[in-house]
Amino acid sequence: MAQFSDLNLSSPVLQALEEMGFESATAIQAEAIPVALTGRDMIGQAQTGTGKTVAFSIPMVEMVDSDNESIQGLILTPTRELCIQVAEEIRKVGMLKEVRVLPVYGGQDINRQIRGLKNRPHVVIATPGRLLDHLNRKTIRLKNIRMAVLDEADEMLDMGFIEDIEAILTECPEARQTLLFSATMKPEIKKLAERFMKEIQIVSVKAQEVTVPSIEQVYYEINERQKLDVLTRLLDIQDPELAIVFGRTKRRVDELVNALITRGYQADGLHGDLSQRQRDIVMHKFRDGGIEILVATDVAARGLDISGVTHVYNFDIPQDIDSYVHRIGRTGRAGKSGIAVTFVTPREVDHLHQIERITKRKITKRPMPTFAEAIRGKQRMAMEQLMNTIENEELGGYRAIAEELLDQQDSILLISAALKLLTKETQEIPIQLSDVTPIRVKKSENRGRESSRRIRSGISGGGKMDSSRNAKKHRDWDREKGRNRDRDREKSRDRDKKPKRANAK
Numbered sequence: 001m002a003q004f005s006d007l008n009l010s011s012p013v014l015q016a017l018e019e020m021g022f023e024s025a026t027a028i029q030a031e032a033i034p035v036a037l038t039g040r041d042m043i044g045q046a047q048t049g050t051g052k053t054v055a056f057s058i059p060m061v062e063m064v065d066s067d068n069e070s071i072q073g074l075i076l077t078p079t080r081e082l083c084i085q086v087a088e089e090i091r092k093v094g095m096l097k098e099v100r101v102l103p104v105y106g107g108q109d110i111n112r113q114i115r116g117l118k119n120r121p122h123v124v125i126a127t128p129g130r131l132l133d134h135l136n137r138k139t140i141r142l143k144n145i146r147m148a149v150l151d152e153a154d155e156m157l158d159m160g161f162i163e164d165i166e167a168i169l170t171e172c173p174e175a176r177q178t179l180l181f182s183a184t185m186k187p188e189i190k191k192l193a194e195r196f197m198k199e200i201q202i203v204s205v206k207a208q209e210v211t212v213p214s215i216e217q218v219y220y221e222i223n224e225r226q227k228l229d230v231l232t233r234l235l236d237i238q239d240p241e242l243a244i245v246f247g248r249t250k251r252r253v254d255e256l257v258n259a260l261i262t263r264g265y266q267a268d269g270l271h272g273d274l275s276q277r278q279r280d281i282v283m284h285k286f287r288d289g290g291i292e293i294l295v296a297t298d299v300a301a302r303g304l305d306i307s308g309v310t311h312v313y314n315f316d317i318p319q320d321i322d323s324y325v326h327r328i329g330r331t332g333r334a335g336k337s338g339i340a341v342t343f344v345t346p347r348e349v350d351h352l353h354q355i356e357r358i359t360k361r362k363i364t365k366r367p368m369p370t371f372a373e374a375i376r377g378k379q380r381m382a383m384e385q386l387m388n389t390i391e392n393e394e395l396g397g398y399r400a401i402a403e404e405l406l407d408q409q410d411s412i413l414l415i416s417a418a419l420k421l422l423t424k425e426t427q428e429i430p431i432q433l434s435d436v437t438p439i440r441v442k443k444s445e446n447r448g449r450e451s452s453r454r455i456r457s458g459i460s461g462g463g464k465m466d467s468s469r470n471a472k473k474h475r476d477w478d479r480e481k482g483r484n485r486d487r488d489r490e491k492s493r494d495r496d497k498k499p500k501r502a503n504a505k
C-alpha cells in the first residue's frame, strides 16, 4: 500500500494527514496525487467512498501560497451539503499550512458570505448558482485561480449545470489547472471536458465493478402498497445503525418521514424544498445520531460521507443507473461493509435487471419479510438491550427486589415480562402513500436525443437506459440545479416554498 510519505508532500500536509488518522493512501490517492502535482489537467475516477476528496484536497493545499491573499483554488460541488463537507475536508488537510477556506452555497445569507470573502480565503468551495450570483455582484474575483476542481464532475456537466460551469470557468484564468472527479464517468464527459481542459490525463482506478464489492446488494419485488410495511419490517429485522431511505420526489420524502414517525421510528427528511436552516438541522441530527433514518431525494445521493450508515434503502428504484451507484455508495465507505436494499414493483423488474447488467453485479432477490420476523427482530433488540444493561450498568440496587420476585414467580415468566416491556411492539399502522408512476425500460423512444441523454446516464454504453423522456422529470434534484436558481431565490424568498416545476412535488 502506498504511503503518503512516498508522494512528495510537504510536511504540514503530511502531519495534517496523520492527525486525520490516515495511515496509508488509497488507490485513487496514490495514483491521482502525483499526476495532479505535475500541474496537468486530470479526470479522476474511482468507486464511491474511496477517498477522492483527499485526492484533490492534497494537491489543492499544496498549490496554495498562504502568503498570497487572493482566491487561488476553486472547488465546485452539485449540492450544498457536499459543499460544506468538502470545505471541512480541505480545512483539515490545509490546517497546518494555515489555508483559509470558505464554503459558498445557496440558501445561506449572502451578506455573511460577503463578509467571509473579505477575510481573504485561499480556497472557495461553491455550488454553481450561488457562485454566479457573487460573480454578478462582483463580490468575488476568480482572476487568480490556479486550480479548479469539479467534484461529482459528471453530475456538474449534466444538463442543468453545464452552462453555469462554463460561465464560471470563463471567469478563471486560462492557465489554471482543472481537475474532475467522480465515481461514474461516461466517455462523453471527456468530450465535454475538452471544452475547458487541456491535454487531459485520465486516472481511473480499474475496479472489477463500478459498485463497491463490500456493499451487499439485494432487492424485494413487491407492490407499491406493500413498500412501507416491508421497509418497517426490514428496519426492525436489520436494525441499522444509520440508514438512508431514498424516495423519488420531495412529496414522497415528506410522506415517508411522517409515516415512519407515526410507526415509531426516528426519521427526518432532506430535499430541496426545505429551508437551508432545516437542511442543516437535519444533517446535524443525522451525523450526531439524533435521528437514525434520513429520508431523502437524490439530493443526498452524491458524495455525502456519513460514518455509521450501514443501510441504504431505495424505497423507489432510481431511473438513472448512475444514481443507483451513487445512492448505494452512501454505505460501504472507506473499506467498511454495507447493505443496499432496493424495492421494485413487478413492472420495474426489467429496469432492475438493466442496472445489474450495466453495473456487472448481481442484485440478489429476497423473499418478503413477514410481520413475525419483524417482531422477532424487535425482541432481539430488546434482548440486546437487556444484555447491554447486564454488562454496563450497576445493578446492585435491584438485587433484593429481583430475589423477592424470583421467590414468587417462575424465572422464565419474569424474563419474558421484562422483554415484553422492552420490546417496542408497534402495530403496522395503516398508512396510505400517494401513488407514484413505475419506472420502466423504454427501448425505442426518441432516438434523436440519444447523445445528450447518454451524457446523463449509464456507466458505459448505458445510454439506452435513460431513453425514458421522463428521466429528467423523475430526478428530484433540488434547487441547486439549473441556471439562476439561487439567484432567483435571493430575489424572492417565498419561492423557496413553491415547486418550480409542475413535477417537482
Ligand SMILES: Nc1ncnc2c1ncn2[C@@H]1O[C@H](COP(=O)(O)OP(=O)(O)OP(=O)(O)O)[C@@H](O)[C@H]1O
Binding pocket: 021, 022, 023, 024, 025, 026, 029, 046, 047, 048, 049, 050, 051, 052, 053, 054, 182, 183, 302, 303, 304, 305, 329, 330, 333, 334
Ligand atoms: N487514506 C485514507 N485512509 C483512510 N480513510 C480515508 C483515506 N482517505 C479518505 N478516507 C476516508 O474515506 C471516506 C470516504 O472518502 P470520500 O468522501 O473522499 O470518498 P469519495 O471517493 O469522494 O466517495 P464518493 O464517490 O461517494 O463521493 C471519508 O470518511 C474519508 O475520511
Ligand SMILES: [Mg+2]
Binding pocket: 052, 053, 151, 303
Ligand atoms: Mg466524493
